[in-house]
Amino acid sequence: MKVLLIFPPDWLPSEPYLSLPALTSVLRPAGHEVIQRDINVDMYDLMxxxxxxxxxxxxxxxxxxxxxxxxxxxxxxxxxxxxxxxxxxxxxxxxxxxxxxxxxxxxxxxxxxxxxxxxxxxxxxxxxxxxxxxxxxxxxxxxxxxxxxTELVYKPFMSSEILEALDDTQINVYRDVYRFLLADVIEQEKPDVVGISIVQQKQLISTFTFAKLIKEQAPNTHITIGGNIVTRLRDALMEKGGLFQFVDTAVLYEGESAFLKLVNALEAGETDLTHLPNLICRTEHGLQKNKDVFAEDMDKLPPPDFDGLPLEKYFVPRLILPYLATRGCYWGKCTFCDHFQGYVEGYRTKQIGQITEEIRFLQNKYGNRHFHFTDESYPPALFRKLSRSLIDNKIDIAWTTHMRFEETLLDEEVWRVAAESGCRYLHFGYESGNKRVLDLMDKATNLDAIRTNLRMSSKFGIWNHIMGFFGFPGEKPEEAEDSKRFCHENREHIHSLGFMTFVLGRFSPVAMEPEKYGLTAYKNPEWDLALDYYFTVDEGLSIQEALEVFDEFERDHDPKWDLRTAVREYIFLYVDRFGTNELTQLHVRPDQRPAVYNNPVGMV
Structure with missing residues (x-):
């Protein structure tokens, strides 16, 4: 079968997204021809x-x-x-x-x-x-x-507005993107199957625009959609069904084996797809979510295949490749998080030897030095083992990943080895500087451990970026002040930060048990594809009060956190290039502050 895989706009064009290369890595060895198109980076290059x-x-x-x-x-x-x-x-x-x-x-x-x-x-x-x-x-x-x-006027959290956007020739820029970048591909390649990977909500408009136009141009092409957003919105997408008129199937949860089974079934001419795992398909009775589900055995998955992607088009001077060693989150308890919806099984990891060899393989094949380990939260044991393995196997790379603060990482030697292995930039989930609020979140994070992790990481030249938010249900004003105070007290070892206000995720534990957390959620039935809800709280900061705390923090925080570039991939490359986390040239100059900057705390 000839399979066209599409990554749609909008996403940052700083590195490839992993979903297409992961699918390609299992389709090609099975004998299928795969065409990968990162229409997101192609679109920006075109624009x-x-x-x-x-x-x-x-x-x-x-x-x-x-x-x-x-x-x-x-x-x-x-x-x-x-x-x-x-x-x-x-x-x-x-x-x-x-x-x-x-x-x-x-x-x-x-x-x-x-x-x-x-x-x-x-x-x-x-x-x-x-x-x-x-x-x-x-x-x-x-x-x-x-x-x-980007705002296209139409709301991506309403299926009715997405449907309305599809034929709007004035506002919907993705119609022209299709004409410039996809129409000829469909005409020349004539794919049997098109797979579109959706990873954030704003991609829904471009996705269904492309799907509608593909169906108009090549009605017999089988179109399937997948990605974490599709998994989380599966019931809502099926309930009204309007958007499903433009696609044939949807792959839920993990996609490699499930999508391969779908392509194999289509190649065999099967019309009854109800036996396939992780699939929404049409039957004579309407849309059906199949009963069988499948979770990947990480040890059996091959390394991602980036062949065919326009690796020279990404908006960076040095190619950064994503790599995923785990599935799920090893902690998996944070009450504000709903990422677990993307999996049917819990945390799993590849073996350290396999990880090391796959990184070596990718580096040799694509000639890159920079890697982004895109795991939801890098496990401390794997963090230690991988650092040592990269050194022992003389693999010269620079890498960045996402971490929890951990009491098991208080040994200075751990951070020295991590830095020696190429660790340059860490994205930490800080959330709050107040012990009671952290306990409400079930973070189980010790504030002394946070201080120590930051100090040791910083000492060895690693850039520390911390992420937090104000307004977790029940958080009091003085507890929000603790979060700000903690940041300022540790500013020597915090190089950048990204704060926001609490968002009530549709599938988070807080949303599942609102009475436990003293809140009331308001669900607008017209916002059928909403991923979060408006809410009120019984006590603590309201949404508006949390916004006021956030605004105050933006006005009054340490000037060192105002940066001349806020793209994490760019800072990662700078840290590696200059060999230090003391990049004073990135700080906003005093003469820039009044006219150009108003404390851009949030990083992309």
Missing amino acids: FSERFLRHVQNRIDFELRHLQVVADQRGLDQEEGELRRQLEVWDEPSLQALIRDVTEAKRILRCEDFYDIDKLEWATHILHTTMAYISLGYYPAQICFPPIE
């Missing part, structure tokens, strides 16, 4: 090109002609008048300058000039300016870089 910017110019010219007709007929209202003024700014010399600048910006991000922070910051500014120009061509959409901020 930052003269070809696409000229396309936007044509849309702007059309809109200006339309506004002139409206002006002649009845006059322009305030919004229309302001839009025309913004459109008219972009004359031919201005557009030529933008094309020249964005071409240079892409070059900077992909070469050694990246490590000059003035040039990196300039390039990032040009990308923001370019996206503002593109947004004018799709007004009132706000298409942004980084993509987390």
Whole structure:
């Protein structure tokens, strides 16, 4: 079978996402032809090109002609008048300058000039300016870089609005992305199966836009969707069913073996798919979620296969490859977290020898030095063993991963070995600096252990990024102050941080037992694809009060946490390049602060 795998927008184009290479690694050895398309990185590469910017110019010219007709007929209202003024700014010399600048910006991000922070910051500014120009061509959409901020007017947490967005030729930029990047692939390759991997909610609009257009162009193509978002929204997607008219199946939970079984069944001409594991399929009675479920044996999974992805297009000067050694979270108790919904079994890991050899294999095959271990939370035992194994096997890499603070990692030698093995940047789940609140979260984190982990990691040159939030149900104002105070008291060893306010995840333990945590959740039935809920609390900080605490922290925190780049992959590369976590050149300069920055604490 010929299988086309698609990773849709929007996601950061700093490294490949692992889902497509993981699927490819089991499909190709089984004899299937696989075409991998990271449409996300292809889209940004396209958007930052003269070809696409000229396309936007044509849309702007059309809109200006339309506004002139409206002006002649009845006059322009305030919004229309302001839009025309913004459109008219972009004359031919201005557009030529933008094309020249964005071409240079892409070059900077992909070469050694990246490590000059003035040039990196300039390039990032040009990308923001370019996206503002593109947004004018799709007004009132706000298409942004980084993509987390993109708003297409339509709400991705409502299936009714996603359906409405699919045929909107003014706002839905993904219709044009399809025409530029996918239509010819479908025509020339004629895939038997298309698989689309969805990892965040905003990808739903692009995913179903692509699916609808593929069905219009090639009606007999079998389309399946998968990813953690599909798993978490499985019941909601089936309940109304409107979006399922554009896809044939959905793969739930872990996808490698389940998707391979689906492709094999389709190759054999099977029409009854109800026996396949981890699958939603159509039957004569409607949509069905099959009973059989399957969890992967990690030892039997091959290393990811990145062949065919445009590895030269990612917006970094050095290729960063993702690698996953575990499934699930070894702790798995945090009451605010719902990541466990993506698995039918608990925590599992590959053996240390297999991990080491697969990293060596990937490094030799793709010639890269940098790895992102994308595990949900790297287990302390594996952290120690992998560090030692990389050194013993003389594997020269730089790596970053996600960690819990642990009392089992209080030995200074552990951190020295980790740094020697190439550990450069750690993303820590801090959450709170108050013991009672940490206990409510079931973090079981000792504050003294946090201090020690931070101090030891920092001592050996590792960049510590901590993540936390305000407003966990029942948290009192003075307890939120403890979180801020802890950060400032340990600021010497905290290099960056990302704070937010508590989000009530739809499938989190807190949402499952709201009365236990003293809250009331409000579920809007029209928001059928919502992944979180509005709520009120019996005591402690309300949502608004938590926002006020957050805003105050943004205004008053230590200036060292205001950085000239907030992309974690970029900081990771900087730490490795300069061999230190003391990167003062990344700090916002005093002269920049009033005009450009308003304390961008949150990191991407």
